[in-house]
Amino acid sequence: MRETALSAAHAELGASFTDFGGWKMPLKYSSELEEHHAVRTTAGLFDLSHMGEIRIVGPDAATFLNTALVGNLAAVKIGKAKYSLICREDGGILDDLIAYRIDEDEYLLVPNASNREVVAAALSERAAAGPAGNTASADSPTSSDSPTSSDSAAPEGAGFDVEVWDESEGISLIAVQGPVAQKIISSVVRANETFLVEELGYYAFTTVSIGGDEILLARTGYTGEDGFELFLPNDKAHALWLALLEAGSDDALVPCGLACRDSLRLEAGMPLYGNELSTERVSFEAGLPVVSFSKQENFTGRAALEAAKAEGRGKTSGQRLVGLKGLGKRAGRGGYPVLAVEGAAAGETVGAVTSGLPSPTLGFPIAMAYVEVEHTEPGTRLDIDLRGKPQPFEVVPLPFYRRAR
Structure with missing residues (x-):
């Protein structure tokens, strides 16, 4: 397995590791529930260096x-x-x-x-x-x-005037997520640059100085909380990791692994590739309003997506990704069948769970699932088949959790 530049630092903190996409990544350090609650109440520190750049x-x-x-x-x-x-x-x-x-x-x-x-x-x-x-x-x-067959290949020299550089091997990515994330980041940047942190908007980035190094600082996140991501060279990662831990020590900042990252993103209704997203799904089924048909470019997949939209895929036909709130105590897991409860289809399989667990924040089981569109109205009762034992759920709007602004 590949290791990030922070692998030794994680081991020193007592992390349990897991294989994630071929990377040796920290699953948790102590308790995944404690790490989850830290992000919701104070802040968590994540190594995301396995992501691509x-x-x-x-x-x-x-x-x-x-x-x-x-x-x-x-x-x-x-x-x-x-x-x-x-x-x-x-x-x-x-x-x-x-x-x-x-x-x-x-x-x-x-x-x-x-x-x-x-x-x-x-x-x-x-x-x-x-x-x-x-x-x-x-x-x-x-x-x-196929419309991409070589029979109609573009002539030599017809490519775009761009260069594509995969810089992933040399870049580390560290994230601080949680209600006090801004305070922690502000404390480590150069004093005259704290305004850059405070004024940085959501889905925006800037460049800040930390310890004499220029670092790309973004404000996005995958937890449902306020948060920041820091992009920097591998050889600078360990020093920054330690500096952030020290800066956040008075605010109960804790290092966090992938286990709580998964429970946090599920509460926030954020899809995970390989679970909610795949080559078998289109954006309309996943409820992602990200396709721009107004732009003039003939982007890859445009014709197929226009046809899918015209046929109502994910809206009036096929399946749609929904949130399911547990009415009992047991949680559904990925791949478990979703069963209709009412009407002519009662007892029939109408979908499948993509992600599911007991919500640490909300106190009841939650799941995301692809379900046939006629069974996706909020309030619809559905069962998840937990190895032959149907458990009651109901369709609810996503996200399950939304932070106070």
Whole structure:
């Protein structure tokens, strides 16, 4: 397994490790429940260095990303970020990612750890293919009738004027999440830069000085709480990790592993690739309003997504991702069948759980599941089949938890 630059620091803190996407990552340090509650009440410190960092640079950067991704990246202002998807020609989701606009002709993309190499390869291939996007690639259909078959390949030299750099191996990513995250970050930056932290908006970034180093500081998050992410070279990561632990010691900052990160993101109704998102799903089923049909570029998957929208996929046909609130004490887990309770379909399987657990914050079981659209109205009673024992749930709007502003 790959290790982050902070692996030794995690071991010193007594972390239990797990394999996550080929990376040796801390699962928890002491109690995952304590770590979960710390993020909700004070703050948690996360090592996210397994995530990818892919830089797109060149005169065609904005146009290229508008062709490669489903969102309108050209409309993103410098210093801002946007959540988007990279899809296959059939509309299936290759990955969800965040794109930061560093400059007019420069973006930084942060894909999921397990998909980083796939995303980097797809971006490189699409950059070489050019605006037509007609070159067959590993992430698109290969049948002879595919719109990306080599029969209509773009001519040589027709690619976008951009460079795609996968910088993941050299960059560490550290996050501080929780109600006192801003206070902790402000305490470690240069004194005359605290205003940069305090004035930083959601889904925005800036550059700050910490210990003499220039660090990219973003304010996004995957926990449902206020939070910050810090991008820096691997050789600077250990010093920053220790500095943050020291700065947060009076505010009950604790190091946190992937276990509580999963329970936090589920309470916040945030999808996880491999659970809620996959190549078998399209954005409309997942309830992600991120596809821009108003932009002029013929982005990869556009035709398929237009057809899916026209047929009401995820709205009037097929399945839709919903939240399920447990009415009993037992929680559903990924893959468990969801059963109809009422009407002609009573007792029939109408979906499947993608993620589920007892909510530490709310005190009852929660789950996300793909369910046939006719059974997705809030308040609808459904059962989750827990190994032959149906347990009662009801459909509720997402997210389950929303922090006080």
